[in-house]
Amino acid sequence: MAPVAPRTGDAVFANVERVNAELFTLTYGAIVRQLLTDLEEVEEVNKQLDQMGYNIGIRLIDEFLAKSNVTRCVDFKETAEVIAKVGFKMFLGVTASVTNWDADGTSCSLVLEDNPLVDFVELPDTCQGLYYCNILSGVIRGALEMVSMKTEVTWIRDMLRGDDAYELRVKLLKQVPEEYPYKDDE
């Protein structure tokens, strides 16, 4: 079968089943709110959101690969661009920009100016220390791990904390060589 050309983020988003974002935003908000009540410690909520994101990411990568037709990225720079332009667009309907590369090309920032997770959200003073969007960093970490990249994803800027954008730092820790447990003829 001839290889299928990779699709742009807009094209993929136009073709997936979509729902109105309010349901998503309010559902996520209600989850964070309930976790804050149940876990009490903001740090524990951050951890739980990250864990949820990770579990989502390890499944979402399959949907991403199946629907986007992206081909293997030649380097981490391309990976970051694909996450920002196709990944974010396909699921959240927004794109991120990739900036602030370090010298050896293993860490960069994904900057989001528009973020559907935080529509209607304001954090009270009691939630200082909460990374409200921590699920996103977990999703990226989980998804990349399934394509053999161990990463560390941290928040640098957060509009809910008064910054001017959302900035995620993605650092490639190591590339795990793929191991093929099967022989070709099996």
Add this chain to the structure above:
Amino acid sequence: MGREVAESCVDSVVIEMVSAYCSRLYSTHPEIAARRIEAIGFQVGHQLSERYTMERPRFSDHLEAIKFICKDFWSELFKKQVDNLKTNHRGTFVLQDNRFRWLTRVSYDPTPANSDVSPASDPSQVVDKAAQATSMHLYFPCGIIRGALTNLGIPCAVSADISNLPACSFVVRIKV
């Protein structure tokens, strides 16, 4: 149409929320997990019905409000209306969705095809487990309906019946 996101975002977050509450936070207390999941749904339903009724006149009676849930509210959430509405005219309403979107991908196979299920295990227990897992996923939509109706001034209790998947019936009992 306002802003949209991929449906898999909502699916993923809901599935993962249910699993976080059932397997990590309250794994030994399913009844507490169920209450928390319902509470999250309640909050969502409460806020959504507030938004979706902003430009409407007040509902004249319970039936009008229930019809709003069956038509407009359901369409916003699931892109279809409830298929059948029944009532006993004494405060109980049954809303049946013949293909409830959040259950269309739930498998419910009573024969344990999985080889690591030991043959000695009681098949009824396997069914119970599957039923319990499915019912955990229903506390969220039940909470949404209760939250929406409560916001419209109708305190009620909501339960779900899934004896014929993927059809699902929500039973609303209005408190008098």
